[in-house]
Amino acid sequence: MISPTCAIAGIGATEFSKDSGRSELRLAVEAVRAALDDAGLRPSDVSGLVTFGMDNNPEIAVARELGIGELRFLSRIGYGGGAACAVIQQAVLAVAAGLADVVVCYRALNERSGRRFGRAIASPDPDSGWHHPMGLATPAAMVAMVAQRYLHEYGAVPDDFGRVAVAMRRHASTNPYAWFHGRPITLDEHRASRWISEPLRLLDCCQESDGAVALVVTSLSRARDLPQPPAVISAAAQGSGPDQFVMTSYYRPQVASLPEMGVVARQLWEQSALTPADVRTAILYDHFTPYVLMQLEELGFCGRGEARHFVADGGIELGGRLPVNPHGGQLGEAYIHGMNGIAEAVRQVRGTAVNQVPGDGPVLVTAGTGVPTSGLILV
Structure with missing residues (x-):
């Protein structure tokens, strides 16, 4: 057994809709701000940001809009939805290694009102060459x-x-x-x-949604001093x-x-x-x-x-x-x-x-x- 060293101390989200009416960057900022409020922290407490390779919101843009200031850790995880728990793992590695004190993981997308993953598009991914010529051009197919x-x-x-x-x-x-x-x-x-x-x-197929979610990861010792019970x-x-x-x-x-x-x-x-x-x-x-x-x-x-x-x-x-x-x-x-x-x-x-x-x-x-x-x- 590996002794736990980190916890999720804050969660935040926008509403979930089919047409958010605002940019993905604004959605990301709203979710991160809500997660920090939930954790009882300020933007200036954040020293790291992690998101998906597919996210359209650069870490520096999110930091700039929130007034975070300096960042000591920035990371992205590829492979679409496979990244969800891996962004938390990245935050844990950064905190445990002393590279960052508070890391926020976020994902924001207008997946219904913007680019819809269920529609076939040309892809530069070399793996697509094995699928698309056979008509397998969408995740459902x-x-x-x-x-x-x-x-x-x-x-x-x-x-x-x-x-x-x-x-x-x-x-x-x-x-x-x-x-x-x-x-x-x-x-x-x-x-x-x-x-x-x-x-x-x-x-049998999941929705296409607009919205954003953010999660705050910090050390277990620090999380215990914050307002919410640590996960x-x-x-x-x-x-x-x-x-x-x-x-x-x-x-x-x-x-x-x-x-x-x-x-x-x-x-x-x-x-x-x-x-x-x-x-x-x-x-x-x-x-x-x-x-x-x-x-x-x-x-x-x-x-x-x-x-x-x-x-x-x-x-x-x-x-x-x-x-x-x-x-x-x-x-x-x-x-x-x-x-x-x-x-x-x-x-x-x-x-x-x-x-x-x-x-x-x-x-x-x-x-x-x-x-x-x-x-x-x-x-």
């Missing part, structure tokens, strides 16, 4: 191939994906901050939603699998799996000395419903091909054996590249979540899958 193989290999059916969508929307329906607040769905509605890329239907970072890991591609790989011996999440899982359990049985609630990156099932398997909550049984009869809903995404996830609350999921994990640790899961056990968080990914355990 790429994931659909893996999902189809999963159905074939393990005897699962599309309703198994639908049960994930129903659970996430049910959680979102009682979360006033969620875009789908008050709008649960049924399995029949999932079955009736239009095809995006077979076997993925519209309700202690018990483990933080990053990883990629053999023959990794972006968005996913069809060249592995086993296509219907997420080996990059397996790499992360092994590190999380080793660092924290915890097991899947200890986890109170899991915040799983739900950009596509099939990948929630595969994550449950890679993380060790069930055996390979057994996730369909795990989610049956409300297994991942509130009151189930493992409540997943009590805030509604990216399918129900908003798609902010997984950062809103980390904020929910902090609220669960603090005991302030809208859909609070009982107990004081650890909270597991994962980042985007199909790409090099990352994970956290908060206690």
